[in-house]
Each structure stands twice: as C-alpha cells, then as structure tokens.
Amino acid sequence: MTVLEQSARRAREAAGLVADAGAGGRTRALELMATAVTGAAGTVLAANALDMAAARAAGHPGAFLDRLRLDEGRLQAMVATLRDLAASPDPLAQPGLAWTRPNGLVVERRPVPLGVLAVIFESRPNVAVDAAALAVRSGNAVLLKAGSEASRTVNRLVEVLSTGLARAGLPRQAVQVVPGDRDAALGLARLSGLVDLLVPRGGGPLLRAVRAMATVPLVETGPGNCHVYVDAAADMAMALDIIVDAKTQRPGVCNAAETLLVHRAIAARFLPQATAALSSRGVTLRCCAAALKQMPGAQLATAEDWDAEYLDLVLAVRVVPDMAGALRHIRAHSTGHSEAIVTEDQAAAAAFLSAVDAAAVYHNASTRFTDGGEFGFGGELGIATGRVHARGPLGPEQLVTYKYVVVGSGQTRGERWSSRGR
Amino acid sequence: MTVLEQSARRAREAAGLVADAGAGGRTRALELMATAVTGAAGTVLAANALDMAAARAAGHPGAFLDRLRLDEGRLQAMVATLRDLAASPDPLAQPGLAWTRPNGLVVERRPVPLGVLAVIFESRPNVAVDAAALAVRSGNAVLLKAGSEASRTVNRLVEVLSTGLARAGLPRQAVQVVPGDRDAALGLARLSGLVDLLVPRGGGPLLRAVRAMATVPLVETGPGNCHVYVDAAADMAMALDIIVDAKTQRPGVCNAAETLLVHRAIAARFLPQATAALSSRGVTLRCCAAALKQMPGAQLATAEDWDAEYLDLVLAVRVVPDMAGALRHIRAHSTGHSEAIVTEDQAAAAAFLSAVDAAAVYHNASTRFTDGGEFGFGGELGIATGRVHARGPLGPEQLVTYKYVVVGSGQTRGERWSSRGR
Numbered sequence: 001m002t003v004l005e006q007s008a009r010r011a012r013e014a015a016g017l018v019a020d021a022g023a024g025g026r027t028r029a030l031e032l033m034a035t036a037v038t039g040a041a042g043t044v045l046a047a048n049a050l051d052m053a054a055a056r057a058a059g060h061p062g063a064f065l066d067r068l069r070l071d072e073g074r075l076q077a078m079v080a081t082l083r084d085l086a087a088s089p090d091p092l093a094q095p096g097l098a099w100t101r102p103n104g105l106v107v108e109r110r111p112v113p114l115g116v117l118a119v120i121f122e123s124r125p126n127v128a129v130d131a132a133a134l135a136v137r138s139g140n141a142v143l144l145k146a147g148s149e150a151s152r153t154v155n156r157l158v159e160v161l162s163t164g165l166a167r168a169g170l171p172r173q174a175v176q177v178v179p180g181d182r183d184a185a186l187g188l189a190r191l192s193g194l195v196d197l198l199v200p201r202g203g204g205p206l207l208r209a210v211r212a213m214a215t216v217p218l219v220e221t222g223p224g225n226c227h228v229y230v231d232a233a234a235d236m237a238m239a240l241d242i243i244v245d246a247k248t249q250r251p252g253v254c255n256a257a258e259t260l261l262v263h264r265a266i267a268a269r270f271l272p273q274a275t276a277a278l279s280s281r282g283v284t285l286r287c288c289a290a291a292l293k294q295m296p297g298a299q300l301a302t303a304e305d306w307d308a309e310y311l312d313l314v315l316a317v318r319v320v321p322d323m324a325g326a327l328r329h330i331r332a333h334s335t336g337h338s339e340a341i342v343t344e345d346q347a348a349a350a351a352f353l354s355a356v357d358a359a360a361v362y363h364n365a366s367t368r369f370t371d372g373g374e375f376g377f378g379g380e381l382g383i384a385t386g387r388v389h390a391r392g393p394l395g396p397e398q399l400v401t402y403k404y405v406v407v408g409s410g411q412t413r414g415e416r417w418s419s420r421g422r
Numbered sequence: 423m424t425v426l427e428q429s430a431r432r433a434r435e436a437a438g439l440v441a442d443a444g445a446g447g448r449t450r451a452l453e454l455m456a457t458a459v460t461g462a463a464g465t466v467l468a469a470n471a472l473d474m475a476a477a478r479a480a481g482h483p484g485a486f487l488d489r490l491r492l493d494e495g496r497l498q499a500m501v502a503t504l505r506d507l508a509a510s511p512d513p514l515a516q517p518g519l520a521w522t523r524p525n526g527l528v529v530e531r532r533p534v535p536l537g538v539l540a541v542i543f544e545s546r547p548n549v550a551v552d553a554a555a556l557a558v559r560s561g562n563a564v565l566l567k568a569g570s571e572a573s574r575t576v577n578r579l580v581e582v583l584s585t586g587l588a589r590a591g592l593p594r595q596a597v598q599v600v601p602g603d604r605d606a607a608l609g610l611a612r613l614s615g616l617v618d619l620l621v622p623r624g625g626g627p628l629l630r631a632v633r634a635m636a637t638v639p640l641v642e643t644g645p646g647n648c649h650v651y652v653d654a655a656a657d658m659a660m661a662l663d664i665i666v667d668a669k670t671q672r673p674g675v676c677n678a679a680e681t682l683l684v685h686r687a688i689a690a691r692f693l694p695q696a697t698a699a700l701s702s703r704g705v706t707l708r709c710c711a712a713a714l715k716q717m718p719g720a721q722l723a724t725a726e727d728w729d730a731e732y733l734d735l736v737l738a739v740r741v742v743p744d745m746a747g748a749l750r751h752i753r754a755h756s757t758g759h760s761e762a763i764v765t766e767d768q769a770a771a772a773a774f775l776s777a778v779d780a781a782a783v784y785h786n787a788s789t790r791f792t793d794g795g796e797f798g799f800g801g802e803l804g805i806a807t808g809r810v811h812a813r814g815p816l817g818p819e820q821l822v823t824y825k826y827v828v829v830g831s832g833q834t835r836g837e838r839w840s841s842r843g844r
Binding site: 099101105107112114115192196197211212215217218219235238241242244245246249250349353357358359360361362363364365366368369370374375376386387388389391392401402403404405406407408409410411412413414 | 521523527529534536537614618619633634637639640641657660663664666667668671672771775779780781782783784785786787788790791792796797798808809810811813814823824825826827828829830831832833834835836
C-alpha cells in the first residue's frame, strides 16, 4: 500500500468518527479549530514568512505573492470562516424528504456524508482552512494537496487545525496534508474507492491532466469569464456601479467581470461615463470598433479578448445590436460561471435569466456575489462550473450525499404487496 | 469532427428545443412516443426476432437471450413507462428553493436540464425506451450505445420513438443511437464538453475501461451484492416472506438478495424453515459451517461466495454472532446497493439503518423495492451505487441540475451593499 493509500484509509476511518460526532460535536470541533488558529497565529505567520521569502527568491510575480501572503487580517478571516461554519446549519441534521407509497412503505431521503474529500489547490493558504472547516461541518474528512510554494504555511495550519480537532475528541487524521509534487496530485485523482470526491481548484494544465487521468469523481471549479450586459433600458447610474464593482472590487477572483456588453441604443450615452469611471480606477479597456468611437484612449480588442479571464484591471467592451446579440456573445464565450444583465425592463430580465446557462445569473446586481458566504452557505470550497453533482458555490450542503431509508411492515414485490404489476 | 462529435452536437441543439418545449410539450411528446410504440409493435417485434435468431446462432446463454427478448407484455411495459412518465411531475416545472439575503438579494435555485445524456448498456431493449423517456421528461437529449446483439431492436425502437418526438414537434435528434462497437462506447466517454452525463450500466470490464478513460462526468450503476439480515428479534414468518421475495421474485436483477445473514440466537429455528422455503423454489444454498448444521443438503460456502453477485437462484447464508457481526460482514462485502434488516426490535432497526452505508437500507421490507417506479419516480435509468450527483434510482429529478437566479436592485460588493466585510 502506498503512503497516499494509507493516508486515504486513515482519512476514511476518521471520516466515520466525524460523522458519528453529531452536529454538536462538529460545531464544537469547528469552535476549537478557530481557537487553535487564533492561539497559534504567530507560528502560522512565521511559517508563511519562510514561504514568502522562498517565493520571492524564486522570482514569483506580485500577484502570486499576494495570494500566498498571510497577515493578521487574513488570519482573522480564516477564524471568521471557522466560526461562521460553526454557527451554520449542519447539513446532516437537516430532516430528509419522506413520503409514503401506496403499499405503505415509508421512503426517506436522508442526508449522509460523502466520506473522503480531496482538494488540489495552489498557493492560497485560506483554501486549507476553508476545506477543513467545510469537511468537518459536513461530516467528512479531507486530503489537502497544496502547491509546494505554500507547503510550510499549509503544513503549519493543518497541524493547528488538527490540534483543534483533537481537543474536540475527533481524530487529527480528518484533515491531512498530502506531501509531494504534481505526481502526488495526479495520484489522488486515481484513488478510486478511497477518495469520494476530488475538487481540483483553478484551471490550466494541472486541471486538464487531472480530468484526463482521474478515476475518482470530480467537481471542477473552473475559470470565470463573466459578462455584464447593460441593456437599452438600464438605469445608467446602477449599471456604472455594477460594472465598476464587478471589475474592480477584487479583480483577481473568478467572479469578477471580464467583459462588458452594451446595447447599441445606450452605447453613446453609457460608454463615455463607463470609460471615465473605469479609467479613473486604473482599468485598461479593450473595445470593439463600435465601442472605441465612444471611448477615446481605449485599445482595440482582438478576438482573444472575448475569451480572456484577465483576473486583473483589464476589461473587454463590446457593443451589441440587441439582447439577442448579447446572448449570442455570452453563449459563445461564457465559462458558465456568473453572468449579469442590468435593465429596468422586467421582460428582458426574465428572458436573459432564463436563456443564459451559467452557475449564477444576475439581474441588477454585481457578479461578485457568486460566493458561498454571500449566498448564505457559511463558506465554500470553490465555485463549481460543471453541471453534475453541484453547481455554483460548494457549501456544506453540496458536500453531502443521501441514502434512502425505507421502513415497511413485511412488504414484498410479490402479488400481495406490489404497487404495480411488474 | 468525428461522426460521434456530430451526433453529440446535434443532440445538444435538440436538447435546447426539448428544454424550451415546456412541461406540456414534453408530456405531449411522451404520450406520442407511447402511441408510436403501440402502433409499431409488429415491426419492433420483427426486428427483435432477427436479433434473437442471431444471438441464438451465436450461442449466447439463456439468461442473455431472456434479457434480449421482447414480447407483447414487455412492449406494453415500455408503453406503460412512457405513459407513467407522461403523468409524472416535470422536474423542470418544480418551484426552485428561494431565499432573501440581508442585503436584499433574492437567490433562487432553479432546476435546469443537464443537457446531453449518454447511456451505455448491453442487451435489454427496454433501457433504450426508459432512457429516451427519462431524457425527454427531464428536458435533455440522449445518446444510446447498445450492445451489438440488440442493435436491430434498439435501432427500430429509436426510429419509432423519434417518430413520436417529431409528431410532437420536437427534434428526432433528441434520441439517437450511437453505432459501433466497444470503441464507440469509449469514445462517448471522452466527449468532454459534448456529453454532460454518462451512465454506463452494468459492471465488468467495459465499466472499468470507461471509468479509467472517461473525461466526461459519470454516474455508475454498479452491481448489487445485497444482504438480508434476520435479527434475533425478527418476525420469522415475515423474514421468510422477505428473503424468498428478495431472492426469487426476479433473481437476475441488481436489487435481488445474494446473501442471507442470520443472528445466531434464531438460526436453529429459522434456517430449517428458510431451507425448505428456498429449496422448494429451486434456490441453491451456499452456507457457512455454522449454518450448514441447520441446513442439510446445502453446500459449504467459500470466501468467494460472500462477494458474489449471482443474479441467479443461488443464495449465500451466514450465521453471525450478533448485529455487530452482521454490520461487519456487510461493511466488508456490500456494493452499496440495497441492504435489509428484519426485526421487531426498533432500536436494532434504527441502529442498522443508520450504520449501513448503501443507496437504500430497509427495515422489514424486501430489497426488491430499490426501483424508480417503486419509489414513485415514474421510471429510472438505473440504480446509482456511487456517492456523487445521485444515489439510488436515477429518476427524472436526478437528471437535472440547477442554476442560481439572483435578482437585485443595484447591489454591489462595495461598502454600501456588502453583507459582510470581506
């Protein structure tokens, strides 16, 4: 048995104990994990300082360093996630749907844990805490594979979280780090029967390799090429607020907007204001030829811009002849993450919300709300952009499955009891 | 573009039209599909006769021929499935869960179709009808890959079903046969982005190859090594009814019982009666040494018997020291399909139902009820034995996904509107 298999088997045993601990036991564990992180803040920051120094020496760019970096505020956000999930409804304590069949059988769909989760992520240390907290809230164990640049920080964080688990009487093995490189990540994807759900975060070559090699079930959290469509009937002040927020409030995340689509009828009035508002916040604009006429100083977009996930202060802008044109553009370029319409026309809004196929579709709100916390889930493990198992924020309720509990009084499929004559 | 990719793209276009048809349009299509099958019964039976003759000439065994064979009764059952699903609730017409956030955003989780389903199956022609009917009910399209032995029957059935679709104004391409051999089946599994959910039915080498090669999401309908545990506090007459039904009512299906576990305290009274009842129905018994003492004429089981899915009139029997022993045996040998306890002891029943990890767990009822029709789903595409996306019968509600529809009044993540200070 490989080291990885041993870890997964220990995780499965631990998962059973987390499940058996009950909602109260899991809540207490989350509270003690929060206390442990608070108490060990100094050692976590010290480990992070070593990772940061190594990453700087290796010449990683600023955006990478920013994702890796911890400070007091970010540690407090981790503690807040643990406490939010401690206060969140336990998904296993929810009553299952139940119904009675004509033959008297009572069928109940009862929530049960998935078992062993695995998460592959890159450099953001908060993912380790989010994943551990969500796993515990949903009665699961989790195997964490972080990028090597974050290994000191993540190892220390997981030690601290495990201490919190142990203080609550739960097994430390419920949250484990998987050491090793890219091969270890691919190894996780092939632990059929040992890993119940793998969540590879982020995109790129690793995700494609995982998808091609995986024998375990996957839920992918893919990229977000998110659009804001400003309709002819938009409230222009609201549209400005929304596109500025969706682009600039946190440009490096997957629910930030990457393309602005503007109805031709409103372009001449809206685009100059949008240009001023966005430029003053440092946004580079890449526009279609029609938009460029209203946006002096902007760059001309190329075909690649319509598919770019900039994750930066860059925005593509296109004028569309009508809503059908906006829908065509979105259908061709959406990654199925978050798409928004700004309009006062209720019929247009309803048509857009129905026609657009994405994890989240918005009317008169920023795409930045596609987030487990903002949806009220207490936390999330990422935004699923596939269609199977779960879509959108992966909160505690998306990390459980169910079983059918059927209670009878001697029913058989023979003639006496059968509800239909198969 | 390969022929397979072309089929999948046509299926996606068709799926959009099935989704847009609304619940009424889908109901009408199912009714016209039923009418079409009734009207074309003669040609379907004639095609099946050709498949049967070829399968007999090829020397396929009786059980295989039985699965392949159609007759008037089986055709009527297909028509009944189409009519049952026509009368079933449309999963896309169900109201989504909706809630309001503190910042005023209204979040609705709205059901939407999965898109393009694909089903790989062997020789039972009714799977083609079940899959087509479920796909239409849930607003999807479906690609069908049948075993070559069933190809004439399945091709004819799909022609007939497509005629029904066309009469309802829906595209024939919503239900398509994928021609070809095993390579075509594996090709389906690699249509990433074109197939939204693949359901490989049955077990064996093809399933393992599909699992290893798939780049599309899978829900597996695996084998059923189902157990009936007769507790010390069982009603013996009920226990006899249940094990006889679970083993003999239809031995060739996945929810039939394969192993009987009997509490030591009741073994000397129960096993002789069980032996008589089962032997008289032609069941071969393979027993542990302790059971053999009470079961003259039975065979001694080997270790392999505890993991066998006989799908035949054969039953493994084991005496266990207590319920913990039964749970240990089930944990070691269950395939996670259907497991039953027979007891009048409510505490023992509750403990069993909680401890056993399977798609369906039963108290005082036959395992044979794990079935979409019996659960009230109108039909099913198989019994999922994995944990992700869906578990147990794959009915119409398991063949949809959802999207979040978020309606605001200008909310942004900026300070003015944000519900928490991230």
